[in-house]
Amino acid sequence: MRAVGDFREATGARSPTKLGHLSDEALLALASRGDDSALGELYDRYGRVAYGLALRILRDRALAEDAVQEAFLAVWRSSGSFLAEQGKPSTWILTLVHRRAVDIVRREERRRGEPLAEVVQPAGEATDEEAWLRAQRQVVQEALRKLPPDQREAIELAYYGGFTQSELAERLGQPLGTIKSRMFTGLRRLRELLAEAGLDVDAP
Amino acid sequence: MIHDQAAAFALDALDREEAAEFEAHLAVCPGCEDELEPLRVAAVALAFAGELPPPRPGLRRRVVVVPFRRRARPLLSAAAVAAACAVVVLVLTDGRTRGVAGTRSYPLRGAKGSLLVSSTGEAVLVVHRLPPTPAGKAYDVWVVRAGRAGHAGVLRGTMTKLTRTVPRGSEVAVTLERTGGASTPRGRPVLRTERT
Numbered sequence: 001m002r003a004v005g006d007f008r009e010a011t012g013a014r015s016p017t018k019l020g021h022l023s024d025e026a027l028l029a030l031a032s033r034g035d036d037s038a039l040g041e042l043y044d045r046y047g048r049v050a051y052g053l054a055l056r057i058l059r060d061r062a063l064a065e066d067a068v069q070e071a072f073l074a075v076w077r078s079s080g081s082f083l084a085e086q087g088k089p090s091t092w093i094l095t096l097v098h099r100r101a102v103d104i105v106r107r108e109e110r111r112r113g114e115p116l117a118e119v120v121q122p123a124g125e126a127t128d129e130e131a132w133l134r135a136q137r138q139v140v141q142e143a144l145r146k147l148p149p150d151q152r153e154a155i156e157l158a159y160y161g162g163f164t165q166s167e168l169a170e171r172l173g174q175p176l177g178t179i180k181s182r183m184f185t186g187l188r189r190l191r192e193l194l195a196e197a198g199l200d201v202d203a204p
Numbered sequence: 205m206i207h208d209q210a211a212a213f214a215l216d217a218l219d220r221e222e223a224a225e226f227e228a229h230l231a232v233c234p235g236c237e238d239e240l241e242p243l244r245v246a247a248v249a250l251a252f253a254g255e256l257p258p259p260r261p262g263l264r265r266r267v268v269v270v271p272f273r274r275r276a277r278p279l280l281s282a283a284a285v286a287a288a289c290a291v292v293v294l295v296l297t298d299g300r301t302r303g304v305a306g307t308r309s310y311p312l313r314g315a316k317g318s319l320l321v322s323s324t325g326e327a328v329l330v331v332h333r334l335p336p337t338p339a340g341k342a343y344d345v346w347v348v349r350a351g352r353a354g355h356a357g358v359l360r361g362t363m364t365k366l367t368r369t370v371p372r373g374s375e376v377a378v379t380l381e382r383t384g385g386a387s388t389p390r391g392r393p394v395l396r397t398e399r400t
Contacts, residue, residue: 025351029399032398033398033399036268036269039267039268040264040267040268043264043267043268044264047259047263047264047267048256048258048259049251049252049256050251051256051257051258051259051263052251052254052255052256052257053251053254053256055257056254056255061260064259065259065260065263065266068259068263068267069263069266069267072267073267080313080396080398081313081314081393081396083348083377083389083392083393083396084351086237086241086392087241087244087245088245090248091244091245091248094248094251095244095247095248097251098216098247098248098251099216102216133252133256136252137252137253137254137255137256140249140250140252140253141253143249144250144253155215155250156250158212158215158216158217159215159216159217159247159250160250160254162216163217164212164217164218164219164222165212165217165218166219168217180208180209180211180212181208183211183212183215183217184208184210184211184243186211187211187214187215187243187246187247188211188242188243188246190246190249190250191242191243191245191246191249194246194249199249
């Protein structure tokens with residue numbers, strides 16, 4: 001099965017560097033010992049998704065770059081304490097990016113709660129990476145469309161809007177317990193839908 | 205009920221105080237970590253749902269070059285290593301004489317102290333000032349190699365002789381577990397070494 005976020009598996013030998021054959025776990029171990037090319041390889045694998053996610057939350061190129069830079073600094077600083085039992089490195093890295101972007105958006109009060117726009121696929125030749133990202137995007141968007149609208153709304157406003165659950169309860173005029181349960185049921189269902197679509201989202 | 209915060213935590217939808225409270229709970233609740241992981245994986249998949257324009261090339265340089273310019277690696281002072289090694293000779297030799305020369309020392313991440321490994325892989329973990337364990341919990345020591353963790357005893361006091369050897373290429377980690385229970389680590393590591 002394909003793994004969420006695993007570009008390398010999808011795009012084969014796209015990385016021209018000498019570290020292209022290494023697992024994410026091995027790269028983290030090298031980065032923790034001060035190997036900057038290992039951090040660079042991790043950036044080459046996840047930087048584009050990291051930046052796209054931060055940009056979506058922050059809607060500002062400079063702030064998104066700050067979020068990515070700070071998140072990768074946290075990756076580097078904490079790389080020595082990462083254990084494979086905690087899940088996949090890609091999940092961990094993107095979790096750090098998301099957290100940083102949400103911190104900044106709350107600080108900057110830039111939040112917006114627009115629903116997920118359907119992306120128009122650009123025409124023309126795509127690189128391997130672009131083709132892979134498009135396929136990923138399609139799978140995740142289809143899964144999101146299958147969620148009940150109130151669950152999808154709560155999840156998207158939280159994840160892309162940076163709203164806290166209490167703010168969502170107020171904004172949507174629902175009890176906090178309802179918001180919690182929409183997020184929980186929605187995320188669990190999303191995981192099932194992604195697994196059905198062939199994305200490996202199993203717990204480790 | 206703190207478990208019902210898991211989905212909001214996975215989505216970063218807790219405020220600062222709630223998130224801190226949940227993280228503190230996670231550190232002592234293995235069941236919660238198991239419940240959280242699939243939610244976190246589903247949340248991260250959302251990162252792939254939008255348009256992903258390529259970043260400017262300069263961002264790579266900021267990400268890669270900057271942290272390594274201000275790199276500083278914490279190391280034990282030479283005196284501390286020497287003092288700890290002297291003790292290790294006493295602990296490891298069991299009455300036989302073995303030189304200090306073959307003993308390697310590794311700094312810890314997450315706590316003050318060091319891991320001392322003899323040339324035959326016998327090891328002592330020296331840890332200073334860990335918080336006391338909650339009732340019914342213990343600090344379990346693990347030797348992690350190729351992604352597999354083997355139980356290597358329970359931390360007792362400042363200095364603990366590991367019950368298994370530490371081969372080259374492995375790491376040592378300590379997690380908070382239920383007393384007398386764990387055969388595999390369930391908690392997050394409270395400290396670990398670099399690869400030996």
